[in-house]
Amino acid sequence: MSYDFSxxxxxxxxxxxxACGPSAFSFAFALAGQQQAxxxxxxxxxxxxxxxxVGFSQYINPHHLLLAKGKDQSEVLATAEDSLRxxxxxxxVIELTKPIGLTxxxxxxxxxxxxxxTGLCVLPDGMGSNAAQTxxxxxxxxxxxxxxxxxxxxxxxxxxxxxxxxxxxxxxxxRIIVVSETGERPVPxxxxx
Amino acid sequence: MGFSDARAFCRDLQSHxxxxxxxxxFLHTLARWAKRYCPWVGxxxxxxxxxxxxxxxHLFGGEESLLHDIHLRLKRAGLSVRSGLADTRGAAWALxxxxxxxAAQDQPLDAIGPLPVAALRLDEKSNVGLxxxxxxxxxxxxxxPRATVARRFGAEVLLxxxxxxxxxxxxxxxxxxxxxxxxxxxxPDPIGLEADVMAxxxxxxxxxxxxxxxxxxxxxxxxxxxxRVDKENQExxxxxxxxxxxxxxxxxxxxxxxxxxxAGFGIDQLRLVATSVExxxxxxxxxxxxxxxxxxxxxxxxxxxxxxLENVQRFLPADSHIPERSHSIAPAAFSEPAGSWVALRExxxxxxxxxxxxxxxxxxxxxxxxxxxxxxxxxxxxxxxxSPEWWLTDVNWRSGVRxxxxxxxxQGRRLWLFYTPQNPGWFVHGQFP
Numbered sequence: 001m002s003y004d005f006s007x008x009x010x011x012x013x014x015x016x017x018x019a020c021g022p023s024a025f026s027f028a029f030a031l032a033g034q035q036q037a038x039x040x041x042x043x044x045x046x047x048x049x050x051x052x053x054v055g056f057s058q059y060i061n062p063h064h065l066l067l068a069k070g071k072d073q074s075e076v077l078a079t080a081e082d083s084l085r086x087x088x089x090x091x092x093v094i095e096l097t098k099p100i101g102l103t104x105x106x107x108x109x110x111x112x113x114x115x116x117x118t119g120l121c122v123l124p125d126g127m128g129s130n131a132a133q134t135x136x137x138x139x140x141x142x143x144x145x146x147x148x149x150x151x152x153x154x155x156x157x158x159x160x161x162x163x164x165x166x167x168x169x170x171x172x173x174x175r176i177i178v179v180s181e182t183g184e185r186p187v188p189x190x191x192x193x
Numbered sequence: 194m195g196f197s198d199a200r201a202f203c204r205d206l207q208s209h210x211x212x213x214x215x216x217x218x219f220l221h222t223l224a225r226w227a228k229r230y231c232p233w234v235g236x237x238x239x240x241x242x243x244x245x246x247x248x249x250x251h252l253f254g255g256e257e258s259l260l261h262d263i264h265l266r267l268k269r270a271g272l273s274v275r276s277g278l279a280d281t282r283g284a285a286w287a288l289x290x291x292x293x294x295x296a297a298q299d300q301p302l303d304a305i306g307p308l309p310v311a312a313l314r315l316d317e318k319s320n321v322g323l324x325x326x327x328x329x330x331x332x333x334x335x336x337x338p339r340a341t342v343a344r345r346f347g348a349e350v351l352l353x354x355x356x357x358x359x360x361x362x363x364x365x366x367x368x369x370x371x372x373x374x375x376x377x378x379x380x381p382d383p384i385g386l387e388a389d390v391m392a393x394x395x396x397x398x399x400x401x402x403x404x405x406x407x408x409x410x411x412x413x414x415x416x417x418x419x420x421r422v423d424k425e426n427q428e429x430x431x432x433x434x435x436x437x438x439x440x441x442x443x444x445x446x447x448x449x450x451x452x453x454x455x456a457g458f459g460i461d462q463l464r465l466v467a468t469s470v471e472x473x474x475x476x477x478x479x480x481x482x483x484x485x486x487x488x489x490x491x492x493x494x495x496x497x498x499x500x501x502l503e504n505v506q507r508f509l510p511a512d513s514h515i516p517e518r519s520h521s522i523a524p525a526a527f528s529e530p531a532g533s534w535v536a537l538r539e540x541x542x543x544x545x546x547x548x549x550x551x552x553x554x555x556x557x558x559x560x561x562x563x564x565x566x567x568x569x570x571x572x573x574x575x576x577x578x579x580s581p582e583w584w585l586t587d588v589n590w591r592s593g594v595r596x597x598x599x600x601x602x603x604q605g606r607r608l609w610l611f612y613t614p615q616n617p618g619w620f621v622h623g624q625f626p
Contacts, residue, residue, distance in 0.1 A: 054540045060544075065508065079499060169626065
């Protein structure tokens with residue numbers, strides 16, 4: 001069964017979604033590139049790896065991205081809630097390092113509904129909250145011809161079924177392109193169907 | 194006189210560019226300092242101060258010691274000063290510019306009589322005219338019949354003469370005090386409820402914003418000081434991402450701080466101070482270039498008051514090939530987006546501090562283990578050599594030049610590795626999408 005990619009991406013507005021997997025960052029940047037308004041990226045200050053604006057400038061103009069650094073996860077969540085509730089930014093990306101409870105997840109959902117903006121939690125594998133609207137696992141795929149190929153898979157969906165797509169990034173047009181005949185492609189060894 | 198002519202007279206002459214604005218600013222500073230002698234200090238021309246010391250000389254032990262004190266202090270500051278003190282502003286001006294010292298009380302003419310007529314603040318034409326007639330000093334001018342002087346030179350000369358002798362009054366207009374952005378509300382009974390304090394703050398904020406509006410200023414940092422009945426002060430500080438003077442946008446920012454206040458037995462005085470203000474001129478709103486970043490600025494202020502305004506940041510491009518230095522991070526509240534982003538080569542979206550992996554030789558390893566995961570390298574693109582910037586010392590680049598490789602693995606991950614030929618070793622530095 002093939003589901004239309006465009007019904008799920010860009011993500012449903014006024015909700016908070018989740019992304020995990022090795023390519024979760026590029027998923028977040030690809031989503032940010034679709035936004036008209038600014039994007040706020042919230043993360044903890046102690047994280048040693050950083051996002052590189054020169055690298056993600058192929059997805060989104062770095063001037064449209066603001067970075068907020070919280071001391072710990074509770075500050076990050078409070079900042080994200082403020083940002084979602086104000087509706088001043090189109091997308092709030094929240095980098096999580098610890099699992100969040102149902103209360104925190106639900107608060108984010110309510111804030112997103114009030115502010116009419118979208119939220120995306122980027123989290124390590126297996127740390128999702130039940131309150132999320134959809135959860136995506138994103139993995140890069142090796143391909144001899146193309147070095148942007150990825151597999152995006154919905155692993156949790158509150159209102160719909162679970163599907164997977166193989167996509168690639170077109171840097172010239174700044175668009176996600178869904179690659180057809182997924183059945184004939186090799187699936188990475190670690191990926192679960 | 195040209196500079197070369199002047200040099201002919203004085204061989205050691207040095208020239209400096211004139212800075213009238215700086216001079217004027219210095220004169221204002223000096224005027225503020227001069228308020229230690231009397232409250233009425235005004236500017237006189239572009240190079241003078243005029244002070245009305247009536248009634249304040251006794252504080253310094255008389256007129257002479259007052260002048261002596263002024264001279265002493267200004268000399269210590271490296272200034273050369275001429276001064277005059279008299280009953281009238283005109284006589285004091287004449288003494289300061291063409292004589293020196295103090296005119297005796299009620300006898301200004303004795304002191305300024307021998308001075309040239311130019312000391313009366315006359316214009317060039319009357320000055321030259323009087324000198325042509327042989328009237329050189331003020332005493333000689335006084336001796337002439339008033340009617341003829343008025344007919345020949347107009348009322349201006351007589352006015353200046355009368356001002357010098359005290360027949361005509363002349364005022365000193367002191368410099369205005371700089372506006373203070375501070376309002377206060379004292380309550381007859383102490384309050385303790387959060388809503389009450391917020392209502393009081395709202396009232397103060399309206400008054401303060403009217404003050405700011407009149408001066409075309411905007412507040413950058415606001416401080417709310419709450420005095421409790423036991424004389425203890427509680428302070429709430431709010432920092433703004435942009436200069437603002439809109440009460441409805443500032444008031445919500447106080448909510449968080451006020452809710453954390455310990456009211457004790459009640460608060461009986463609220464004081465609101467704009468500790469840092471910036472010019473915020475009134476701007477014409479047009480439909481084409483209306484700034485609708487207001488909501489974003491409010492959000493930055495709101496977040497900034499929670500996690501610190503310097504922790505809300507934006508990226509700015511920087512001119513360097515070193516991956517970590519190809520961008521700079523600046524607080525969003527104190528910077529504007531500027532510059533364009535150029536990626537000459539593909540760069541990873543994530544950068545890690547270099548993580549060592551096992552590998553030998555200048556060619557990328559076929560198998561690698563990184564973060565407890567093992568990968569088989571299918572394709573490697575490179576090398577791209579990046580040299581350290583010798584003009585900057587960077588601990589991370591002590592190992593010398595780096596050869597960067599983009600490595601695509603069978604497992605999917607695309608990593609950015611580098612090899613340091615001068616100090617053999619392999620490291621993972623970033624990850625591509």
